[in-house]
Amino acid sequence: MKFETKAIHAGQEADKATGATIVPIYQTSTFTQDAIGVHKGYDYSRSENPTRTALETALASLENGNHGLAFASGLAAATAVLSILKPGDQIIATDDLYGGTYRLFEHVFSPLGINVTYVDGTNTDAFAEAITEKAKLIWIETPTNPLLKLADIEGIAAVAKQNGLLFAVDNTFATPYFQQPLNLGANIVVHSVTKYIAGHSDVVGGAVIVNDEKLHEKIKFYQNAAGAILGPFDSWLTLRGLKTLAIRMQKHDENAKAIAKSLLEHPQVLTVNYPGLSPQYQLAKKQMKGFGGMISFKIKGGYEEAEKFVTSLKIFSLAESLGGVESLVSYPAAMTHASVPPEERKKRGITDNLIRLSVGIENAEDLLEDIEQALAQSAQISLVH
Numbered sequence: 497m498k499f500e501t502k503a504i505h506a507g508q509e510a511d512k513a514t515g516a517t518i519v520p521i522y523q524t525s526t527f528t529q530d531a532i533g534v535h536k537g538y539d540y541s542r543s544e545n546p547t548r549t550a551l552e553t554a555l556a557s558l559e560n561g562n563h564g565l566a567f568a569s570g571l572a573a574a575t576a577v578l579s580i581l582k583p584g585d586q587i588i589a590t591d592d593l594y595g596g597t598y599r600l601f602e603h604v605f606s607p608l609g610i611n612v613t614y615v616d617g618t619n620t621d622a623f624a625e626a627i628t629e630k631a632k633l634i635w636i637e638t639p640t641n642p643l644l645k646l647a648d649i650e651g652i653a654a655v656a657k658q659n660g661l662l663f664a665v666d667n668t669f670a671t672p673y674f675q676q677p678l679n680l681g682a683n684i685v686v687h688s689v690t691k692y693i694a695g696h697s698d699v700v701g702g703a704v705i706v707n708d709e710k711l712h713e714k715i716k717f718y719q720n721a722a723g724a725i726l727g728p729f730d731s732w733l734t735l736r737g738l739k740t741l742a743i744r745m746q747k748h749d750e751n752a753k754a755i756a757k758s759l760l761e762h763p764q765v766l767t768v769n770y771p772g773l774s775p776q777y778q779l780a781k782k783q784m785k786g787f788g789g790m791i792s793f794k795i796k797g798g799y800e801e802a803e804k805f806v807t808s809l810k811i812f813s814l815a816e817s818l819g820g821v822e823s824l825v826s827y828p829a830a831m832t833h834a835s836v837p838p839e840e841r842k843k844r845g846i847t848d849n850l851i852r853l854s855v856g857i858e859n860a861e862d863l864l865e866d867i868e869q870a871l872a873q874s875a876q877i878s879l880v881h
């Protein structure tokens with residue numbers, strides 16, 4: 497089966513009990529047993545729930561993996577992966593990351609003795625150079641949040657393999673429609689399903705997809721033992737969103753291409769970060785089937801110009817998150833990456849004039865017009881300065 501068909505059918509057979517064509521929301525905490533320990537495969541919804549199983553099966557299928565696990569958020573999914581580490585272990589991670597992932601590394605796992613070394617993810621050799629005898633896991637985002645930098649998945653997978661490390665890829669920005677890290681040698685794929693996978697800004701959820709049986713067993717054990725599972729209704733909403741992932745991603749991609757191009761040509765814009773216009777374009781072409789719907793750019797000026805731009809937009813909402821059908825704008829320094837200390841932000845290029853767009857699937861001309869008028873408003877501030 498091809499991607500579009502799997503998104504609609506994998507794990508989503510007609511309901512065995514009733515024939516319901518669409519997977520029902522099994523809104524139940526527990527399952528009645530015929531005798532002690534005799535049941536129909538489900539006993540308690542933290543351990544397993546049929547609606548969640550359908551989603552987990554579908555996600556595994558789309559990432560070309562053997563096993564999927566769904567969690568209460570993207571960060572809960574990341575936590576479940578990190579649970580396989582022990583005090584003293586080292587993680588090597590890309591230095592451009594979602595601020596919440598950085599916070600999880602620095603303020604939850606680092607105090608437990610799990611240390612993270614950050615490297616420039618665009619430089620594959622940097623991963624090899626950072627490895628100590630304590631290294632256990634390489635963790636990357638590609639494209640990264642918020643600077644849309646790329647890391648070479650195949651190259652880093654080779655480094656991980658040579659050194660006996662596990663390799664996890666947060667595939668939230670690209671989605672399996674555009675990039676399939678397990679096919680390129682990664683061991684673990686992580687998602688914030690809150691974003692493109694669910695796609696309608698109405699669910700917070702996460703997922704982990706793996707091939708290896710033992711790894712699956714460990715993470716599934718943690719899922720049940722720690723309990724941050726995705727509930728039945730959120731699993732169902734995510735399944736519903738997933739059915740249109742392919743067609744949504746095509747439109748996100750088409751709209752973002754048009755917007756990135758127009759930003760690049762605009763005198764009020766200094767730089768544009770977008771895989772399709774990046775110095776890493778060849779790598780993007782090699783490992784991605786499309787560039788996605790995310791763009792970040794530096795506006796001429798500083799905080800005031802950026803603020804004027806984000807508050808002048810009429811169609812784009814000023815909001816955290818990304819990947820929904822509606823366009824969003826965010827200001828990383830004070831929103832998604834506020835948990836990264838100011839000096840670290842500066843070092844990493846998350847400056848006061850950086851703006852991030854999650855380009856939705858509205859009409860491209862409407863979006864271009866909206867950006868044009870907001871840039872004109874921002875230019876007025878520059879004139880005053």
Ligand code: P1T
Binds near residue numbers: 701
């Ligand atoms: O919000 P949550 O579902 O827990 O997912 C965390 C997460 C993980 N990985 C990436 C790449 C992410 O972008 C996120 C969440 N990001 C935002 C909320 C944001 O606006 O960037």
